[in-house]
Amino acid sequence: MTPRLAVVEISELDPFDDAALQGWYHVYRAALTEGREYHSAYAFEEVRGVLRTPTPSQRLRPLLARVDGEVVGVVAIWIPLLENRSMLQLAVMVRPDRWGAGIGSALLAAAERMAREEGRSVLVGEANYPYDAPADGAGTRAAEFARRRGFSFGLGDVQRVLDLPVAAGLLDELVDDASRHHHGYTFRQLSGIAPDELLPGLAELRGAVETEAPTGDIARERGAVDLDAFRADEEALAQQGRTRYTTVAFGPNDSMAGYTELVVPDFDPPWVYQWGTLVWSAHRGHRLGLALKARNVAFLQREVPDRKAVRTWNAEVNSPMVAVNEAMGFRPVERMGEFQKRLG
Numbered sequence: 001m002t003p004r005l006a007v008v009e010i011s012e013l014d015p016f017d018d019a020a021l022q023g024w025y026h027v028y029r030a031a032l033t034e035g036r037e038y039h040s041a042y043a044f045e046e047v048r049g050v051l052r053t054p055t056p057s058q059r060l061r062p063l064l065a066r067v068d069g070e071v072v073g074v075v076a077i078w079i080p081l082l083e084n085r086s087m088l089q090l091a092v093m094v095r096p097d098r099w100g101a102g103i104g105s106a107l108l109a110a111a112e113r114m115a116r117e118e119g120r121s122v123l124v125g126e127a128n129y130p131y132d133a134p135a136d137g138a139g140t141r142a143a144e145f146a147r148r149r150g151f152s153f154g155l156g157d158v159q160r161v162l163d164l165p166v167a168a169g170l171l172d173e174l175v176d177d178a179s180r181h182h183h184g185y186t187f188r189q190l191s192g193i194a195p196d197e198l199l200p201g202l203a204e205l206r207g208a209v210e211t212e213a214p215t216g217d218i219a220r221e222r223g224a225v226d227l228d229a230f231r232a233d234e235e236a237l238a239q240q241g242r243t244r245y246t247t248v249a250f251g252p253n254d255s256m257a258g259y260t261e262l263v264v265p266d267f268d269p270p271w272v273y274q275w276g277t278l279v280w281s282a283h284r285g286h287r288l289g290l291a292l293k294a295r296n297v298a299f300l301q302r303e304v305p306d307r308k309a310v311r312t313w314n315a316e317v318n319s320p321m322v323a324v325n326e327a328m329g330f331r332p333v334e335r336m337g338e339f340q341k342r343l344g
Helices: 020-032 044-052 103-117 141-148 168-181 196-212 226-237 288-303 319-328
Strands: 009-012 058-059 063-068 072-078 087-094 122-132 154-161 186-191 243-252 254-267 269-277 308-314 331-342
Touching: 009 103, 009 288, 020 044, 020 063, 020 072, 020 087, 020 308, 044 226, 063 103, 072 269, 087 103, 103 122, 103 269, 122 141, 141 154, 141 331, 154 319, 168 319, 186 288, 196 226, 196 243, 196 254, 196 269, 226 243, 243 288, 269 288, 308 319
Parallel strands: 087 122, 269 308
Antiparallel strands: 009 063, 058 072, 063 072, 072 087, 122 331, 154 308, 154 331, 186 243, 243 254, 254 269
């Protein structure tokens, strides 16, 4: 039986309204965890930190959908401020027992109105589906919801998981094998806030990682190198209870050649999240990507020995990084499609 279409009331969330924030989070969590062992929902403390800590790099405008006074749907909206200023990123989430009642469509329509208010012409969102589904999610609930509402598939990603601890012998072997290809390179490891002397190089690498990796049909701009915004983002991450563990490679002339980082959330055990990895093109071909990631996992295991797994997302077409992950023991568990819609 098709659910009866609901009369939906939509409003913008005040993140400092504790009751409203709890209602928003309850729906967010229920929607993202339904049927997914490796879901992407943040812990409440992290969501609270994100929504209550503005940064110069983006503005957040979350929405609530109520039916008969009860929160049944939400949308997270990210508005980039330094680059991609024609874009609005969003995630529509509906409580699973209310799927099919028109709530998601109402939220998406509200998000489109907001995009126009903000002068944005491109909506970008994601859809998760099982690993055995087609790369474009054809036939899956989330992907077909997006397609019916004018979104087109732009890029297919795969989530992979690395069980911890990784045998020290394997990590040593990977580092030793890779080191034969990058004589003269050195490495430095750090946790938490980056020291001032590394800030410019790390900001440039992190800003480039989105566009150096495959983007498919999603037209993204290279991240702006704004050191004040970079610092503010680091401080916001600390407010969320998340700590970066970073390994940096330096070339023979001491210039920064590449980096990788793992993020450990205080409120979301037992996970670790692989974030950016990038080696500048002038330094590729020396197996630095493998050396960086193997060294960083070994660093993590020394510093935070109680975590059970690392999770990462890669574009399926990013063959070099997929090969590095497979050499380390990552296994695929889920797919995600990146979708976009251009507003007329």
